[in-house]
Amino acid sequence: MPWRAPGQPRLAGTGNYISQKAERAWGHRESAPCGTASRYDRAALGDESAAARPRRRPSRGGPAQGTWRPGAEPMSSSVAGPDCCGGLGNVDFRQADLCVMTRLLGYVDPSDPCFVAAVLAITFNPLFWNVVARWEQKTRKLSRAFRSPYLACYSLGAAILLLNVLRSHCFTQAMLSQPKMESLDNPTAYRMGLALLGVGSVFVISSFLALGFTGTFLGDYFGILKEARVTTFPFNVLDNPMYWGSTANYLGWAVMHASPTGLLLTAVVALVYMVAILYEEPFTAQIYQQKASPSHKRR
Structure with a gap:
């Protein structure tokens, strides 16, 4: 102390x-x-x-x-x-609450096997038919294997239809395996989705009727050409109505299920179709331009 x-x-x-x-x-x-x-x-x-x-x-x-x-x-x-x-x-x-997209993605589990399968199916289909059709256009091996370009085109069309059924199944399973969005789970949104589904179906069916089976399933790559490019409905309303009608179908299906996962997968569908259009449009314009040229007519 x-x-x-x-x-x-x-x-x-x-x-x-x-x-x-x-x-x-x-x-x-x-x-x-x-x-x-x-x-x-x-x-x-x-x-x-x-x-x-x-x-x-x-x-x-x-x-x-x-x-x-x-x-x-x-x-x-x-x-x-x-x-x-x-x-x-x-x-x-x-x-x-940063943004609406963050809230939307909060409903989606990208690691879900059903979601991964849906993304793979969506991206694989256009890649498959474009690669096979361009390979056929350069080599004619499918036509020689089936001994007819028509049989080869029908076979490719059947394969594309089966792949589309698989894609739609994976799309639906991905939606069912993940939660719904409460703000879309109401009668008004359901009717809106039903209307989108109806409009998309009109574009898809009318496109098929205007083009026929071979015109729909890449017959021009097999040498099966029409007299001229189709310009009647629905092609006088918008370009590539088959693709955009299919996109509207998926969008309507997603809204009817009040599914954020379905909305995200619909965006993937639209993106893949846009890439396919960039790849297909120049070739389609080129082959019909060649068909209309005087040298092609003299043959």
């Missing part, structure tokens, strides 16, 4: 006295109201302006300027913007 002169007051409470004076000057940390951060809390949460600001000595008239007082409004930082609920450090960004 340190020595002190007789009559000298004890110094054991000096630290407490100084601490109490400082707390009265700078504000009690424990007395901050709920939802309001003190100067020390703000510095700990990353408010650099509060942490870097030098401490001012309190004036005799009251607490120092710029300090927090019990019952006063929270201070604002010119660097971090106006404080809300104690500053940006207290905001839980994990609870922020």
Whole structure:
């Protein structure tokens, strides 16, 4: 125990006295109201302006300027913007609603085997028929194997139909294996999906009737050409109505099932069809241009 002169007051409470004076000057940390951060809390949460600001000595008239007082409004930082609920450090960004796409993807599990199978089926089908048809156009091996370009085209068409059935099955199973979206699970959305399905079916069926079987299933790659490109309905309404009608069918099917997974897979269908169109359109225009040329007619 340190020595002190007789009559000298004890110094054991000096630290407490100084601490109490400082707390009265700078504000009690424990007395901050709920939802309001003190100067020390703000510095700990990353408010650099509060942490870097030098401490001012309190004036005799009251607490120092710029300090927090019990019952006063929270201070604002010119660097971090106006404080809300104690500053940006207290905001839980994990609870922020960033965008609609994030909410949509929250319903989808990309690792689900049914979803993976649907994506593979969607991307494989156009790749398959374009590769086989272009290979046939260059080699004529299918026509020689079946001894007829018509039989070869019918065989490829049958394979494409079976692959489309498999694709639709995988699409449906992927929707059924994942949750629905509550905002789409209502009679109005169901009727809207049914209307899309009807419009898509009209485009698909009318395209098939206008083109015929060989025209629908890449007969031009087998040398089976029409007299001219078809320009009647639905080809006078939009280009590639078969593809966009099929896309509308999948979109309507997804809306009828209130399925975010179906909506995402429909976007994959549309993207794959756009790539297929970029690959097929130049060739179709080229072969009918050659057919219309005088040199081709003299043959």
